[in-house]
Amino acid sequence: MAGKSGREISAVPENGLKSKILSWEGALVLILIAVNILGVSISPNYTANNVFREMPRYLAETFMLFGMGYILVLGDIDISVGALVCLSGTIAVLASNAGAPFILTVLICLLVGLLGGMLNGIIATKFTELPTMIVTLGTQIIFRGIAEVLFETWGNGGGTASMADTKGLMLLAKRIGPFPIAFFCVIIVGAVMITILAKTTFGRKIYAIGSNKTAAYYAGIEVERIRFICYSILGLLAGVCALFLLTATFGSNTTTGQGFEMEVIAMCVFGGIATTGGKGNLIGGFIAAFIIVCLRIALGQRNINTQLILVIIGLMLIVSVLVPSISSALAARKKKRSA
Amino acid sequence: MKKKSIGQFLSESREISLVVVLVILLVVIGIINPSFLSFTNIRQIFLNNTLTFLMALGMLCVMLTAGIDISITSTLAFAGMSIGLLQKYDVIHNTFLLFVIGMLIGIVCGFLNGLIISKGKVAPIICTMGFMYIWRGMAYVISNNNWASGMDVAGFSDFGKDGAPGPYIILVIAYIIFFIVMKWTRFGRKIYAVGSNTEAARVSGINVDRTLISVYTIMGFLAGLAGVLSVSIYASAQPNMQYGKEMDVIAACVIGGVSMSGGRGSVVGTFLGALIIAIISKALPMINVPNFWQNLIKGIIILAVVLLNVITQRTMERQNLLRREM
Numbered sequence: 001m002a003g004k005s006g007r008e009i010s011a012v013p014e015n016g017l018k019s020k021i022l023s024w025e026g027a028l029v030l031i032l033i034a035v036n037i038l039g040v041s042i043s044p045n046y047t048a049n050n051v052f053r054e055m056p057r058y059l060a061e062t063f064m065l066f067g068m069g070y071i072l073v074l075g076d077i078d079i080s081v082g083a084l085v086c087l088s089g090t091i092a093v094l095a096s097n098a099g100a101p102f103i104l105t106v107l108i109c110l111l112v113g114l115l116g117g118m119l120n121g122i123i124a125t126k127f128t129e130l131p132t133m134i135v136t137l138g139t140q141i142i143f144r145g146i147a148e149v150l151f152e153t154w155g156n157g158g159g160t161a162s163m164a165d166t167k168g169l170m171l172l173a174k175r176i177g178p179f180p181i182a183f184f185c186v187i188i189v190g191a192v193m194i195t196i197l198a199k200t201t202f203g204r205k206i207y208a209i210g211s212n213k214t215a216a217y218y219a220g221i222e223v224e225r226i227r228f229i230c231y232s233i234l235g236l237l238a239g240v241c242a243l244f245l246l247t248a249t250f251g252s253n254t255t256t257g258q259g260f261e262m263e264v265i266a267m268c269v270f271g272g273i274a275t276t277g278g279k280g281n282l283i284g285g286f287i288a289a290f291i292i293v294c295l296r297i298a299l300g301q302r303n304i305n306t307q308l309i310l311v312i313i314g315l316m317l318i319v320s321v322l323v324p325s326i327s328s329a330l331a332a333r334k335k336k337r338s339a
Numbered sequence: 340m341k342k343k344s345i346g347q348f349l350s351e352s353r354e355i356s357l358v359v360v361l362v363i364l365l366v367v368i369g370i371i372n373p374s375f376l377s378f379t380n381i382r383q384i385f386l387n388n389t390l391t392f393l394m395a396l397g398m399l400c401v402m403l404t405a406g407i408d409i410s411i412t413s414t415l416a417f418a419g420m421s422i423g424l425l426q427k428y429d430v431i432h433n434t435f436l437l438f439v440i441g442m443l444i445g446i447v448c449g450f451l452n453g454l455i456i457s458k459g460k461v462a463p464i465i466c467t468m469g470f471m472y473i474w475r476g477m478a479y480v481i482s483n484n485n486w487a488s489g490m491d492v493a494g495f496s497d498f499g500k501d502g503a504p505g506p507y508i509i510l511v512i513a514y515i516i517f518f519i520v521m522k523w524t525r526f527g528r529k530i531y532a533v534g535s536n537t538e539a540a541r542v543s544g545i546n547v548d549r550t551l552i553s554v555y556t557i558m559g560f561l562a563g564l565a566g567v568l569s570v571s572i573y574a575s576a577q578p579n580m581q582y583g584k585e586m587d588v589i590a591a592c593v594i595g596g597v598s599m600s601g602g603r604g605s606v607v608g609t610f611l612g613a614l615i616i617a618i619i620s621k622a623l624p625m626i627n628v629p630n631f632w633q634n635l636i637k638g639i640i641i642l643a644v645v646l647l648n649v650i651t652q653r654t655m656e657r658q659n660l661l662r663r664e665m
Contacts, residue, residue: 123642130649133407133464134645135642137641138645139642140586141586141638141641142634142635142642143638144638145635145636145639146635148631149632149635152629159631258582262468265468266468275462275465307479308480309476310472310479313472314468314470314471314472314473315469315473321459321469325458
């Protein structure tokens, strides 16, 4: 079934609490709880207040998760978004330094993201013969290339650009109660994106395209239009990501956003979306994002070599994609023994 | 035989069109700055891009099986960091032994990739993405964020210093071996078979899993070798070395006409693709284009090459259809 997670842990029939816990999302929630228990036990500073205070820095890339989920369900991939974050952040910084008011800066940031996504969309839909990985590999280098040229021509040189007027950004970095604004935004964007994918015809069409593009085309679905829209959405979200990243860094440099695309894809896959398309939902990815954010904060507080997080992310990714193969192999062995 | 138009002739063989592009590039650059074509400069182009040239061979094999490996630069960093640390802490200083250790690490990394992709039925991009994180993280963890500096690797770096023949010899040997293996041996043809049609290959008795495992192991081996060479050429080892450069390797293959859906591509094409990327990055400063334009121009060229390829193929198909109607 399309809406369910692409990953099954057990063959329990779909009813009751047991199947809910044994679903992939259930397992992810348990992991999230475990990570938080771990955080509390290894660090005395791991309190809710501190976690929410440190969250915005890590939360920015979560926005792109939802757009990337759409793209992966389509059966496509987009590896240009990390560079797009760099580009939109850079142009926003330069616009602000050139005297643009804050609102305009925000709009420019989002607009650059949207345009970048649309460019991906146009190439991907006009040249359907090309794997989207190649297309976005090309645009990835171009986006970062433009940013690099901008740094040297209008930025502070040396591959950096920093914002002079940070008043507006400070406003965005504020907190409402214990929750940072970024947290609310992630929840809202996430809720909207999850609902669209799960409950609307638009979302169902994405699954249809991901499962069988030709069949979807003959069923009257405007395949290329929907793909174009999905790329544009992801681009826009890259702009949002750039904006919230700016509230933590107040500037951008040549390495801004580097590797974000892979992290976002990793979160999606860890959350149960299959890269072959048509399978999985965003809820899992959403939980996975928080698992990684909490883990980062916990490890960061303990001053453990922060790069250890890379090993953990990699291991989680590989183990999670191996689960279906292992469980089916175990089931086959069990069957053989009982036969 | 019917006479062919120039367009047809060019679009028929990717290698020939690449050679044409290359000649045009060289002529234009050579006119603007004749010193570009000097022996020293050409030698440096190869030295600076040894790693890309080397790993592109492995990436060719992987992409021929319709796979992809984005963990290579992490494997490189892990292998390079390991041998860097072995020297830093005065464990081993024997160049030969260090090479063997680096290559062994690469082989193990590659073998794990192949095992999980073939036996675990995991998508190559996801599996290698996982190992991309793991090996890069391991490089940081084992080094504890330290570097191995030029002092630490003194002696070992003689192998790859500017002017030493080592890297060139390795490159030439690697390309000769791969050219022969991919063209004339059973193993090479098996790789093509698996990439063009996995099911047909399986039915005709090819052990697909074993082919996949060996392909990723070869890739890992080359990445490990590249890691050792990297320490030797740049005379230092850092955990973040060559970060993100796997995309350059993939881009070299793509420009060289290697298809991402498998089964199409050649060693010569890969070499030309890698050479074009290498020349662009070296030539820009020499023809008075500031270095920060490099990525933008590189990206545009990559995109232009693949889009042009699609367009020529489309026009060719349309012409073929027209001819059939008459």
